[in-house]
Amino acid sequence: MGQAVRQPGAILLDLNARVDERRATDRSRSQRLLQLGIAAGDVIVILAATVLAGLRHIDVPVLPVTNDVNTLALSVGPWVILAWMLANVVRGTYTKAHLGVGTVEYARVLGAAGLTAGAIGIASYLTKFELSRGFFVLLFLVGVPGLLVWRWSARRLVHGLHHRGHLLTKVIISGSESRIDEVASVLRREKWLGFTIIGALVPASRPVKATPGGVPVLGFTNETASNALASEADLVLFTEGSFPSAVDFRRIAWDLEGHDVQMAVVPSLSDISSGRMAMHPVGGLPLVHVEPPQSLAASRGLKRMFDVVGAGVALVLASPVMIVFALLTKLQDRGPILFRQTRVGRDGELFECLKFRSMVVDAEARLSGISHLNKNAEGVLFKAEHDPRITRVGAIMRRFSIDELPQLINVINGDMSLVGPRPALPAEVRRYETDVQRRLHVRPGLTGLWQVSGRSDLSWEDTVRLDLYYVDNWSIVQDLTILARTVHAVFASNGAY
Incomplete structure (x- = not known):
């Protein structure tokens, strides 16, 4: 018997199915390559950390030999790499829903490292294996930061590809x-x-x-x-x-x-962090529980201790740079080094905000003459991309935010925080709408979410939205993330004017 002739409609359906299958295969292949690439980077970082910890057998200046290193340290290296990678898989660090988005990926990487450390400790105890304490400590001191830096670098690469129209x-x-x-x-x-x-x-x-x-x-x-x-x-x-x-x-x-x-x-729901939300299915209903806003927690003990310690360390490290620019500012026009301005702090309290003077001495008097340069006419802030009042030294300081370093003193005094909303002028606060006044529930910050999200390039609405998000969703992890992003924002100098 001859083979049955297929109907045109059936052929078309089959062709569409094949096209859909090919598209699905291409997308899945790209996703798998991304996951495999990140996993390969993890293996390299863990391998490097293992080798570096094992190199303490060798008498080199940067890695001196200690008495607790034994000859069996490197023999467990392959098992350490296997255990750490297995922990990464178990903790879901390669789940495509979290790759390159938010802090969940970093939290899971840290969780996998903790799981690995616990497993190694328990296994060594149960088998009575005398693993070098120096090897164990150095392994995670090098491996954990290395993994976080690698994940951050991979994320930047993927984000760059997205900006260029790839992997969309x-x-x-x-x-x-x-x-x-x-x-x-x-x-x-x-x-x-x-x-x-x-x-x-x-x-x-x-x-x-x-x-x-x-x-x-x-x-x-x-x-x-x-x-x-x-x-x-x-x-x-x-x-x-x-x-x-x-x-x-x-x-x-x-x-x-x-x-x-x-x-x-x-x-x-909008502008609510994942940390404040939890899914609890009840009777088949996916209930989303939302924790209260965190504005009160953002003004209490833990954050204050974080601010004092961080500002103290930063002030010591930044003092050479501050001394140099203080001298340059003085020598430029013999005017005052510091610019003191009354700002509004937490709960509407006024304080004297300190900055290195980056403008001419009579900058305030000249403001009315350059109002036409304001890029933010619809908001309450004055923004001019090419402000003629800025001095040559001031332009350099503003480019790298050096002019704001004296505010570390404000942080230590308790008027400001390392991270928080922008310190506002009294005239600006008088123009605040009711919702915007919520920015005053926490101490203003030396840096903040809006500064690392575009700085002066942002509209007033976006600035308010980011500040309110920070006030309602504060966490110490978010503060650390913003401080890390601040370094990149300062050197990139995007929106700095």
């Missing part, structure tokens, strides 16, 4: 027009996330060609699966108005089953 995730946003535009504005602002918006899905009762924010409408929410597949989307973001009931969402998930299309739900 094509996104469809489903829901009401207003929520679509809110989510779209965040994804467009945070380009480092690697999301590119290809369209939107709106309720059938609102047939439009585009949202008010300019996102093209591809179809309706009751045809989510077909639109996602037709547009070759990688991710569908469901916002408010995406589906009338949980049953409809379940059906969408069924329709997308077997296709390489991810789904994510954007709750009607």
Whole structure:
């Protein structure tokens, strides 16, 4: 008997299935290569830490031999690498949902290191293996910072690829027009996330060609699966108005089953850190518990101790630079070295904020004559990219934020914090709206979230949004992260004027 002739419709369906399968394979391959690349970097760092710890057998100046090093230290090296990598897998440090986003990845790397240290300690005790204490300590003293630096470097590389249009995730946003535009504005602002918006899905009762924010409408929410597949989307973001009931969402998930299309739900919550949210399913309902804002904790003992110790150390380290620029400022025009200005601190208390003078002596008197240069006419701050009042020495200090180093004294005195919202002028505070006044619930900071997110290039609205996010979501980990990002922001000099 002859072979049956396939119908054209069946051939077309088969061809579409093959195209979809090839796209899924390509995306999966790219994701796997990224995960394997990061894992390979981890192996290299752990191997280097193991070898460096074992080199304490050799009499070299930087790694002197100590009495507790024994000849068996290097023999356990392969097992240490295997155990550490297994701990990384168990702790989910290679999960694609957390690679390159937020602090969860770093927390899991630290958790894996702790798990490895505990496993090595327990195994050595149970087997009565006399592992060198020096080897053990040096292994983690080198390995943990090395892994964190490597993960940070890999993240910067991926973010750079995203900015150049590589490894992008094509996104469809489903829901009401207003929520679509809110989510779209965040994804467009945070380009480092690697999301590119290809369209939107709106309720059938609102047939439009585009949202008010300019996102093209591809179809309706009751045809989510077909639109996602037709547009070759990688991710569908469901916002408010995406589906009338949980049953409809379940059906969408069924329709997308077997296709390489991810789904994510954007709750009607914004500017709340993951540390304040916890998912607790109750009776099939995914309840999201939200912890109270952290503004009170951001003004108490732990943060104050962190500020005093950190500012003291920074003041000692920065003193040579401060002395040099103090002399340069004095020699330039014989004017005062410090610029003292009344600012508003926590709970509206006034204090004298210290800075190295970076402008001419009569800068305040000249302000009215350059009001036309203000880039922030809609906000309460004065921003001029080329302010003629800035001196030559002042321009250098501003470029690297050296002019703000005297504020370390304000931190020690308790008027300011190392990290916090920008210290505002009384005239600015008088123009604050009710919500903006919440910035005054904590001490103003020498650096802050808005400074490391664009500095003077940010709009007033973005500055307020970032400051309020910091006040409500404070944590010591976030402070450390902001301080680390400050170093990069200062040397990059983006938005510094």
